Amino acid sequence: MTTHLTTQPAAAAGTFRIGGDLTVNRLGYGAMRLTGPGIWGEPADPDEAVRVLRRAVELGVNFIDTADSYGPFISDQLIKRALHPYTDDLVIATKVGLSRPGPDDWRPVGRPEYLRQQVELNLRHLGVETIGLLQLHRIDPALPLEDQVGELAALQQEGKIRHLGLSEVTVEELEKARAVAEIVSVQNLYNLAERKSEDVLRYAEQQGLAFIPWFPIAMGQLAEPGSPLQSVLKDHDATPAQLALAWLLRHSPALLPIPGTSSVAHVEENTASALIELSDEEYQAITAAG
Template structure:
């Protein structure tokens, strides 16, 4: 195992084992019918600085997406606001028709208005959510979006109206499943009173665990938990720290260990590390092959809990 992880990280993946790499993470099924490998890909970074405008190297971004699929990644998460629109457009350019890749699931989001780099304004007007869904359908080149997520709950509109509009779109066949992003347990429960929710997406990593109650609720109910910003480790990755020591035991990088910890944390966890570089993608996906022992997991959990958020 150790040698294989190192080769994947530093020398690339061979044709013989490439399809099994992401699959080593196991699978999760959204809503009873969308089964994906648990290590996915987040497409926010297929854009320019501030998640605004096209990337400096669009061709490399296309290569990243195609390589991800070659490595067995079959869950790609994006949003209308990434660029805006740029990420969805590149996904279509790189991977459409998606059926040719066998079981590829594309998830997108709406509910954040962009007016400039690093500016994100919640907008949950039901008519706006409908408009963005229609535009995402067109940009992605699909008749139905596999997983459509409310990117933020807008306090200016009742949660029930925002989720209710997504339910209407689902009933019209434009959405297969509904997810939520950046919520708490009470908001999840309120949304569940409107319709089935198959995923939640909050910031969560080895050292930032404010969403722990939501993760526990999702685990209990079999709802997918998609952690964004999954690689953060901060001081925990210091040369003399436990993350680095355990990583060395696996011939792996600290980032790979951070992903391996997430995968072991809960069976509903579906991390989506993103990048605009093929080499970094290969390193991330290789983390699916790392099997932490229970002792290693507990050591990392305890160390991460002691870090300031």
């Protein structure tokens, strides 16, 4: 193992070119857990949140996923505090389209004027002139999808957004959005124990889109003692979370897992999962068990 991969293990995950021009290491970091309880307000220890972000980057993470609704805006502000001015290779993806009336309360709002306002606020809070990847957090069912994606495409034409993505969508919705604007990524719930979006993943593979699985480290009952995966965990001296991430990285070259945590120790543990090399037999056993 090279010294580079020992010090920056995220690089062992391999790379993906988002939109064909933003090259990132496939193992990223999700910033949602940096906020207070209910994804609301300041964290109990903002200094630790800053340390987590800086440590992630030290470990080779150059793809960070956030959203205006995390806090709201708390994760954006922590990212700016920790990492601004940003290095040229760091890609910050953010999202708009979910309003936050209170803790654990998420409501889709896709009015074009609201989406524009939130993009402008994202630019300000992150301290950037252009957002590398802007994703529609949820489609607002009360409004035509074309109006929502169309407004984001207009902001892209104005130079405020580089690439566009969608979150929690079907293949049909992806195709509908792609008729309005170029879509380069999709962010759906996906992990070893929850694979309802397998068709979306395969579509992303075929079309060259990035698939960003949220809640990537869930394993369900497979993490419990007596699971058929215990021997694999023991052989690799790995945690269940590390095995879940290693499986995702092996499962598809389009997958860009973004495990989130508010702990430096956990970000180190999660990033080390990129160093786990599953054999064909182990991969098949994990896939079948899931």
